Amino acid sequence: MPRMIVDVHSHVFPPAMIARREELARADAGFAALYGDARARMASAAELIASMDGAGVDRAGAAGFWWRDRGHAEEHAEYLLSAATEADGRLLPFVPIAFEDGDARARTRDYAAAGARGLGEVRPGDRDEDEAAAWLAEVTAGLELPLLAHASEPVGHAYGGKGGGFTPSGLWRLLEQGELRVIAGHWGGGLPFFALMPEVRALLAGGRLAFDSAASALLYEPRVFEAVAELVGPELVMWGSDYPLRAQDRDLAEARAAVADPALREALLGDNAARFFRLD
Known part of the structure; x- marks a missing residue:
């Protein structure tokens, strides 16, 4: 067993935002596509x-939505930071910053000082994409703030939110x-399959x-877990449920069942994330 079970990819919202779902959907097309x-x-x-x-998860990356509006991003980020404090380290907050925020650099520094563990879930x-990458590098320069990036596979079936990812x-x-x-969500949209290229x-x-x-279960066959680990290396794969889209207990059970090798299973389910985030 890994020393801790870490779900690196989940989503939470302030209750006030959940109550304003319809209003927010009218204001933000990206939010409307998903919610x-x-x-x-x-x-x-x-x-x-x-x-x-209930699922036996020790820690979880709690990601915000990448809002277009600065005020919405601030509301969400402040909730995530407060919730992480109340959870006494069990939640790793990935906060959103609006691309249009003129104070993005200073705000990112403030969030880092307040306990943010990354930015996310980032969607261009x-x-x-080149402009988004340069902007993200600028606002996070000198900070220990990784990105949780929404990655979209360029082929396959359509679904809400497929567009607009990296x-x-x-x-x-x-x-x-x-x-x-960067933690590339959703198996990086297929990028691991280019890992046989030397560069x-x-x-x-x-x-x-x-x-x-x-x-993963909505996109790929279960053998993707072992296939990606073989392509990129077992140290570069992490379990993420995408809760509440997927129930954590069910997703965790499916991830365990998909990986035969105990060492890889431990790395996937917590050890790699613990190292990446320097968790105790």
């Missing part, structure tokens, strides 16, 4: 903690921006890019 349907699950930090308790939306080439641009550290392998060797399994 405009009243059947789309949204959860508070308290609900995430209850899920963690309709912004050019493509494999967009993730490559992020890693070209100096010191950025991609060399970039991965730096340890600045890892891949999470969020929503």
Whole structure:
């Protein structure tokens, strides 16, 4: 067993935002694509903690939504930081910063000082991926703030939120921006399958890019866990449930069942995340 079970990819919202779902969907097309349907699950930090308790999860990355509006981003970020404090270290807050925020650099520093563990879930939306990568590098320069990046596979079935994520080439641009550290959600939109290219392998060797399994069961066959680990290295894969889209207990059980090797299972389910985030 890993020394702790870490879900690196979950989503929580302030209860006040959950209550304003329809209003927020009218104001933000990206939010509407994911949460405009009243059947789309949204959860508070308290609900995430209850899920963690039931599933046996020790810590979880709690990500915000990448809002277009600065005020919405601030409201969400402040909630995440407060919830993480109340959870006594069990939640790792990934806070949103609006691209249009003129004080983004100073605000990011303030959030880092207040306990943010990263930015997320980052989505370039309709912004050019090169511009988004340069902006993210600028606002996080000198800070220990990795990105939880929404990655979208360029082929396959359509679903709400598939558009507006980083493509494999967009993730490559992020890693070209100096010191950025990135967790690429949803198996990086397929980027691991380029790891047989020498230049991609060399970039991965730096340890600045890892891949999470969020929503894996909705996208890939179970053998993707072992396939990606073989391609990129067992130290660069992390379990993410995408809660509340996926129930943590069920997703954790499926991840365990998908990995035969005990050492890889331990790395995936917590050891890699513990090292990446320097968790006690």
